Amino acid sequence: MKDRPEGNPKTFHLKITKELIASAKPNQANQCILAQAVRLAGCSSVAVTSEYITFNHEGRRYAYPTPVKASRMIVRFDDHKVVRPMNITLDGRSALVKPVMVRGKSKKPILSKKKKVKVAAKKVAKKCVRRHRGIRVIEVRKTA
Secondary structure (H helix, E strand, O other): OOOOOOOOOOOEEEEEOHHHHHHOOOOOOOOOHHHHHHHHOOOEEEEEOOOEEEEEEOOEEEEEEOOHHHHHHHHHHHOOOOOOOEEEEEOHHHOEEEEOOOOOOOOOOOOOHHHHHHHHHHOOEEEEEEEEOOEEEEEEEEOO
């Protein structure tokens, strides 16, 4: 994908321990076993599904495909079955990487009163579609 930075993305080695299994919550994408393991690796904004593991790390947004072993573990854990501790590797070669978007900044420019009047004047014509004796009529009405 074109969103990859120069070089390969980082490979993450996650260790699933008994403590993580005990403290995790089933059926919650941001508080499951894998999400907590990824947070311990120093990442934020973590979400885990059976298809992808996404998180922020060092100013970039990563999306790794969930390994089959991890996907099976998620399904078993969500079904309230016994899950054993294991090691999981997120391979950097299969990751999608994008820069992190900063929230809170308006994308619309602030308009002065004169510009607002000009923009409103451009929105004068309005189309109206109606039927008259079975014939479709399109009228253009001016609105103030």
